[in-house]
Amino acid sequence: MKNSSLSSKKNIRSRNRFFKWLSPGLFIKRWLLLSASGFFMAVMGTAIWSKLTPIYRLLSWISEFLEFLTTVLPSYISGPVVLIAGVFLIFWGQSRTVDSITDVLGVDKDKQLVDMLLDRRRLNRGTKIVVVGGGTGLSTLLRGLKEYSSNITAIVTVADDGGSSGRLREELGVLPPGDIRNCLAALADEEELLTELFQYRFEAGTGLIGHSFGNLFLTVMSEITGDLEQAVMASSKVLAISGKVLPATLSDVSLWAEMEDGRLIEGESNIPQAGGKIKNIGCMPANPPALPAAVKAIQEAEYIIIGPGSLYTSIIPNLLVPEIRNAIAKADVPRIYVCNIMTQPGETEGYSVADHIREIDRIGKQKLFDAVLVHRKPPTTLSLEKYALENSHPVHLDRQEIAKLNRRIVMANVMEEDEVRGRVRHSSSQLARVLLRWYSGKWQPKI
Template identity: 40%
Template structure:
């Protein structure tokens, strides 16, 4: 009997749903592990008032992994207008996730029940059952807490870590057993794409996640970002991203790196709209090899909305190729 390959996609932000949407076309057992350190926008407001994990990234992943009609997805993703006073800026799906968390008195269980109602194909796991606080120490020795503040500082980050909120009663951040088991039982683990220090690494520095990544027999693939980010990864090469991940985990865990060869046209980006990006990431496959990872290159570029994004279908094809090659070797 043919078994589906188990693929775990770890991240957050806008990049993760793009990859999951591409992978959904294949016969694979998908698990999304999602950061819970966001504290901006609608998610940050609900997190603050209701003391729940930020729901925005969970909502966007659920929308692409769901098999309900597009009409239902459109309602789920609907965002109230800015003149709607207390509801201004909130996505309906964020409110539904918040309601499920309160109803079940457990955000993780609430997400699982809602996933069933939304006919999600695969698993959606918040990386922790409580909101986490992101901390960063910069190269100048200063320290800031909170994702929004860290991003807004536009300073060079040395390293990050996460802690539970002060009122949680927990001394250390911890991922649920479902997350750890998914990592340990995976055939392929995919990291990114997304903000290195605020979407990808906040998942990986949770102590039991970090240990699971060291122990898993799965191949670990990093999808390199197309653009650098102001204050986070200015002047970073693809190898710099890989090095930062390995250093935060504590050993070389990245087996392969999916790297873009397509060139972003010089005058295409609307820098005012996409004001968090700086310039295209410098590509050096040999430098990536020196970090112990195999470079997998291709034109992954999708130009849309005056910005540069990954083509989810092309990336998914490369991920499935890695999975198939592992099967052949085994």
């Protein structure tokens, strides 16, 4: 009984897979018909070319067979039977061909070739999305967005000067690859394996200790191809990346921050550690030139998302590139800012949602987005207590102030929480779903 049930389910799955090949958008049906027509014409051409006139005999045999068939069975029965048999043989032959191709290509049996083609077609027709930011927040968002579109461009800051990236930058003079590495891993088809590979850090070896494999990989690719842009493009092809990852600039920029107490802090990694309130932030050299491909991606975008990420060290560094912020400001498409869930010690202590918006407006020197996404439900008491020990608290939603800044508020539950460690972060799947839902239904063009 159990074997019979399994066999029945297998037959149903097989039939469903067969009919999937008839789905619109695959461009399969036209080629099946073309193949059948071509086969028939090839047979006819061979017969005519042989000059043995078998074509006439063939037509005669077919005529006699059909006449005999109609005497045994009425035409309204024999006709459909022959038609169905012919179509069945065509599709069966094509299906077996596809199965053979699937076996050769080593496609996962749990996901048939037709499913992969359908997914690829759907993703290739997806919205042209540009995401601006850096750090783990950006890679978290990309991990969710890639389920909806392959037309994603991540514009990433290159101001990082800490850890493995900082060492490579100082010793070899290359642009820091850390944030780009995370984005490439997030957009890869084999994300779990690639993330594990790229995040692997050497624990032994002179000069290798502390370096991640992904950083070394991108550094070597930069040396081979000539610059980071070409290295990322080449890596994207090798790693089968769905989308693009672009540095905001190819200039060797370094962040500086002026504190309210008058101190001047240099270096992205030093700013959060300095303590105190940030009064102003900039980079050296000032006004670096944008990567042309990044500006073009913004100009062609259908949807622009800023964040999530550290306000001063992940998001604003991209806006210090004049062409980037001007392109965003001119874009007549939906633009939304994803606000952080918690304040960040050393950067945004005591900041409300409106404070985040004001800083982006001040640095951007113009309005860069139309709406702000804010998480709705607060973390558990355990998480709040652990974050409070670090002087970090939920970002306060001050509706009236946001209304004065002429921004729409999009509230949704987009958080996932590790209740054991008491840590929170944005959920890739929930965040992407909410952002695409807002894009589809709530945005209205500028007047």
